[in-house]
Amino acid sequence: MHQTIEITVHYFAKLRDLTNKEKESVEIAIESTPKDIYKQLNEIYGLPDNPNLKIAINDSFASWESELQDKDKLVFIPPVTGG
Amino acid sequence: MFLITEEIILPNNIELKFPSSKVGAKSIFEGIVRDNNLGKSVKKLEYQCYEELAIKEGSMILKEAVQKYKIDDAFCIHRTGKLEIGETAVFVRVFAAHRDDSFQACRYIIDEVKKRVPIWKKEIYESGESDWLKGAG
Numbered sequence: 001m002h003q004t005i006e007i008t009v010h011y012f013a014k015l016r017d018l019t020n021k022e023k024e025s026v027e028i029a030i031e032s033t034p035k036d037i038y039k040q041l042n043e044i045y046g047l048p049d050n051p052n053l054k055i056a057i058n059d060s061f062a063s064w065e066s067e068l069q070d071k072d073k074l075v076f077i078p079p080v081t082g083g
Numbered sequence: 084m085f086l087i088t089e090e091i092i093l094p095n096n097i098e099l100k101f102p103s104s105k106v107g108a109k110s111i112f113e114g115i116v117r118d119n120n121l122g123k124s125v126k127k128l129e130y131q132c133y134e135e136l137a138i139k140e141g142s143m144i145l146k147e148a149v150q151k152y153k154i155d156d157a158f159c160i161h162r163t164g165k166l167e168i169g170e171t172a173v174f175v176r177v178f179a180a181h182r183d184d185s186f187q188a189c190r191y192i193i194d195e196v197k198k199r200v201p202i203w204k205k206e207i208y209e210s211g212e213s214d215w216l217k218g219a220g
Contacts, residue, residue, distance in 0.1 A: 012131055016131070017215070060139075077133065077201050078215075079218025080197070080198070081203050081204040082130065082196060082197055082200050082203070083114050083173050
């Protein structure tokens with residue numbers, strides 16, 4: 001069996017509406033990246049296919065290719081519309 | 084200082100006292116909820132915020148403004164939750180010795196906040212429909 005780790009994914013705006021969740025724990029394979037997780041979540045929730053999203057890991061901007069660690073907090077950030 | 088609040092922003096209650104006798108200019112920008120957008124009648128707005136990162140990024144923008152322009156102090160507060168027409172969504176205040184730096188820094192702060200701070204706006208229309216606004220990306 002592949003080794004897994006657990007992360008928490010937080011959702012905002014359109015993504016919160018699509019998932020109907022503020023956050024959830026997700027079990028993922030080690031060495032997974034946000035790109036892998038998005039693909040995995042897309043299969044469950046039908047998220048936008050070509051998302052113009054930024055990534056934050058543990059409240060700092062990060063890359064789609066970052067390797068996720070156990071207990072990480074992952075956020076997919078839609079284009080912002082404050083002000 | 085950059086703050087996020089669910090409470091109504093009352094500009095008159097925000098500290099407006101000059102921080103020092105060297106200050107000769109104060110600029111304020113206030114973003115207010117209006118009743119229409121792109122031809123649709125807006126009933127109210129809802130702002131959602133990724134608060135931890137918003138405070139980090141907002142504080143960074145204020146720091147940049149202090150480094151970029153000759154200003155003494157910069158402050159910004161952004162509202163979240165459901166807002167009625169006419170309520171203040173965002174408030175920016177800058178103190179400087181001179182008007183040019185004061186105006187420019189105020190403009191820089193609101194422009195960068197709108198581009199970078201993770202806050203999202205949902206418009207709730209008179210028709211009963213609602214929609215998250217699409218950002219510039």
